Amino acid sequence: MKKNWQHVLRFLPLITLLALLSGCGKDGVSALEPFGEIAREQAKLMIISFSIMIIVVLVVGIIFTYVLVKFRKRKGQEEYIPRQVEGSAVLEIIWTVIPIILLAILAVPTVAKTFSTSDTTSKSVTKDAVVINVTANQFWWEFEYPDDKVVTAEDAVIPTGRNVIFNITSKDVTHSFWVPALGGKVDANPGQTTKLRLKADENGTYSGRCAELCGASHALMYFNVKAVSNDDYKAWINAMKDGASEPTTASAKEGQALFKNNCMSCHAVDSKDAGIAPNLENFADRKNIAGFLDHNKENLEKWIWDPQAEKPGALMPKRGVNNNLTKDQIKQIADYLFTLSVED
Numbered sequence: 608m609k610k611n612w613q614h615v616l617r618f619l620p621l622i623t624l625l626a627l628l629s630g631c632g633k634d635g636v637s638a639l640e641p642f643g644e645i646a647r648e649q650a651k652l653m654i655i656s657f658s659i660m661i662i663v664v665l666v667v668g669i670i671f672t673y674v675l676v677k678f679r680k681r682k683g684q685e686e687y688i689p690r691q692v693e694g695s696a697v698l699e700i701i702w703t704v705i706p707i708i709l710l711a712i713l714a715v716p717t718v719a720k721t722f723s724t725s726d727t728t729s730k731s732v733t734k735d736a737v738v739i740n741v742t743a744n745q746f747w748w749e750f751e752y753p754d755d756k757v758v759t760a761e762d763a764v765i766p767t768g769r770n771v772i773f774n775i776t777s778k779d780v781t782h783s784f785w786v787p788a789l790g791g792k793v794d795a796n797p798g799q800t801t802k803l804r805l806k807a808d809e810n811g812t813y814s815g816r817c818a819e820l821c822g823a824s825h826a827l828m829y830f831n832v833k834a835v836s837n838d839d840y841k842a843w844i845n846a847m848k849d850g851a852s853e854p855t856t857a858s859a860k861e862g863q864a865l866f867k868n869n870c871m872s873c874h875a876v877d878s879k880d881a882g883i884a885p886n887l888e889n890f891a892d893r894k895n896i897a898g899f900l901d902h903n904k905e906n907l908e909k910w911i912w913d914p915q916a917e918k919p920g921a922l923m924p925k926r927g928v929n930n931n932l933t934k935d936q937i938k939q940i941a942d943y944l945f946t947l948s949v950e951d
């Protein structure tokens with residue numbers, strides 16, 4: 608019985624690794640499950656390199672096992688030193704030529720795809736393309752639509768089937784913009800603009816990640832890319848230009864007044880006023896609070912009360928713990944923010 612357990616223990620690291628890896632790719636966040644042209648090309652390249660690696664590992668493993676078994680020391684055999692040889696022109700040519708062939712198989716499509724997928728300037732690509740300026744911040748994302756003077760945060764809206772060219776930069780440290788199902792990733796560097804082209808095949812919400820260690824809440828620096836039909840996209844842009852509707856309930860109206868006095872030195876509720884903190888004009892339409900919390904009032908109240916408790920290193924000051932605002936006031940602000948919608 609003990610022996611069986613020892614067997615299981617021997618495989619424990621492998622089992623643990625498999626269990627951990629099975630957590631990857633959850634919720635459609637997998638580069639191997641592409642939903643767009645760029646991600647598909649990238650996935651193909653990954654599969655080519657994986658296949659070559661598997662073939663190499665198999666061939667080397669089989670030769671290794673064969674040699675181990677064939678030339679093992681047998682029972683009763685005396686210790687002996689095999690015949691010593693030095694250099695073999697045939698073998699050396701073989702193990703030089705094989706890697707060259709493998710690298711060529713890898714290099715030809717990789718170089719070609721590197722150029723085609725990173726093309727953001729040729730006419731065929733820019734024709735009908737949507738441009739979005741992305742600014743990474745510790746720890747949130749701003750999306751500006753320069754052609755329409757629209758600004759939003761955390762959730763980018765894009766038209767399905769059209770090229771989207773992201774101009775990416777950072778306000779503070781180096782981040783990295785990655786939407787695994789659509790493609791990527793590209794660094795967001797302060798003082799520099801990098802470019803990425805993505806295209807979504809079908810409508811849907813694709814989860815994005817910051818892919819460069821950027822501080823305490825790097826792992827919470829999520830965002831979403833919502834792909835909608837071209838008509839819905841145009842309607843969204845126009846609705847953003849028109850602004851959010853005014854609150855109607857007494858609580859939300861109170862919240863609006865509190866928001867103006869306490870939050871608007873940093874936040875805005877209109878694209879043209881967008882400042883150092885996220886523009887909340889379409890806050891109610893977002894998928895998550897602060898990019899990662901479930902989108903409900905309870906979480907929003909917790910967030911306003913003490914943002915750093917939810918997202919360490921967040922720059923938004925605590926509003927509740929220093930008694931700046933009471934629980935009731937924060938509830939009213941949450942009521943107000945949940946009226947900020949540009950969708951019908």
Ligand code: CUA
Binds near residue numbers: 782817818
């Ligand atoms: Cu931003 Cu990691």
